Amino acid sequence: MPKTPAGTLYRGREGQWSWVAHRITGVVIFFFLLVHVLDTSLVRVSPEAYDAVIAAYKNPIMGLGELGLVGAIVFHAFNGLRVIAVDFWKKGPRYHRQMLWGVVGLWALTMLAFSIRHLSVVFGGH
Amino acid sequence: MAVPTVESPRSGRVSPAYSRTRSSRGNFEMGAWLFMRLSGVVLVVMIFVHLWTSLVAGDGISQVDFGFVAGKWASPVWQVWDLVLLWLAMLHGTNGVRTIINDYAEKNSTRMWLKGVLYTATVVIILLGTLVIFTFDPCPVIDGVAHVASYCPTA
Numbered sequence: 001m002p003k004t005p006a007g008t009l010y011r012g013r014e015g016q017w018s019w020v021a022h023r024i025t026g027v028v029i030f031f032f033l034l035v036h037v038l039d040t041s042l043v044r045v046s047p048e049a050y051d052a053v054i055a056a057y058k059n060p061i062m063g064l065g066e067l068g069l070v071g072a073i074v075f076h077a078f079n080g081l082r083v084i085a086v087d088f089w090k091k092g093p094r095y096h097r098q099m100l101w102g103v104v105g106l107w108a109l110t111m112l113a114f115s116i117r118h119l120s121v122v123f124g125g126h
Numbered sequence: 127m128a129v130p131t132v133e134s135p136r137s138g139r140v141s142p143a144y145s146r147t148r149s150s151r152g153n154f155e156m157g158a159w160l161f162m163r164l165s166g167v168v169l170v171v172m173i174f175v176h177l178w179t180s181l182v183a184g185d186g187i188s189q190v191d192f193g194f195v196a197g198k199w200a201s202p203v204w205q206v207w208d209l210v211l212l213w214l215a216m217l218h219g220t221n222g223v224r225t226i227i228n229d230y231a232e233k234n235s236t237r238m239w240l241k242g243v244l245y246t247a248t249v250v251i252i253l254l255g256t257l258v259i260f261t262f263d264p265c266p267v268i269d270g271v272a273h274v275a276s277y278c279p280t281a
Contacts, residue, residue, distance in 0.1 A: 023222075023226060026219070026222045026223075026226075027222075027223065027226065029219065030219035030220075030222065030223055033215055033216065033219055033251075034247060034251055037212065037216075037251045037254060037255045038251075038254075040195070040255070040258065041254055041255065041258045043192060043195050043196075043258065043262060044257075044258050044261065044262065046266065046268050047192035047193075047266070047273050047275075050191070050192045050195070051191050051192050054190055054191060057187060057190070058187055058188060058190075063187070066181070066187065070177060070181070073173060073177070077169075077170040077173070077174070080166045080170065081166075081167070081170065083163075083166075084163050084166065084167065087163065088163075114181075114182070117181075117182055117186065118181060118182075118186060118187070121185065121186035121187055121188055122186075122187065
């Protein structure tokens with residue numbers, strides 16, 4: 001017997017979807033963090049080992065991956081500040097929706113600026 | 127004959143038998159909730175600086191190599207910066223994934239296994255990262271061959 005009744009969908013709108021996005025970006029960042037500590041640890045193996053692995057971060061496909069990673073981090077950061085405002089600011093719960101659009105707007109601006117900078121380095125041929 | 131009295135719930139001397147929080151874990155979950163918010167604010171600032179120095183300033187990602195790391199860790203400020211970042215980010219991330227495991231893994235044994243793997247990975251990564259920061263040598267000699275760089279002494 002299924003544990004959840006079929007055909008139901010919780011329609012939590014902005015609050016629910018920002019919560020889902022916060023979880024997904026959080027997990028993505030956590031797994032990158034594990035890999036990031038491991039690759040940085042190669043500086044204790046040899047300079048050549050570190051440089052060889054870091055070179056992989058500089059190809060265009062990884063460059064796009066970094067763009068995605070930074071996008072996840074920036075969303076998680078701004079939305080995390082929104083969660084804090086909802087929890088600790090008296091009017092936070094009332095304005096949580098407006099704050100989410102603020103988060104999305106700031107995220108878009110930040111990512112626009114970062115994309116120009118990062119993609120020109122990745123595809124600019126240094 | 128003495129009349130038996132029952133303490134008012136607000137007297138602050140409620141019998142342990144009636145306490146709602148019986149476990150000795152106390153306020154662990156509240157502490158974890160608060161830690162996520164406090165560490166979160168610090169992490170936003172520290173990670174944005176971290177991303178700025180390695181991906182935006184200078185030559186961006188193309189500048190990152192062994193010499194870049196050596197240059198950074200020559201300063202105790204960046205050593206401490208990266209150490210605090212490592213610990214805060216790992217604990218923040220581990221607590222987040224712990225919450226997700228508790229939410230979605232329904233079987234007791236599944237939850238225990240997943241959290242066992244999670245905590246093992248956390249301890250290994252934190253110890254490894256901490257060791258690397260403190261034992262880093264910018265001019266290592268590997269198999270008798272000295273690393274050649276502008277900042278290394280020439281023997």
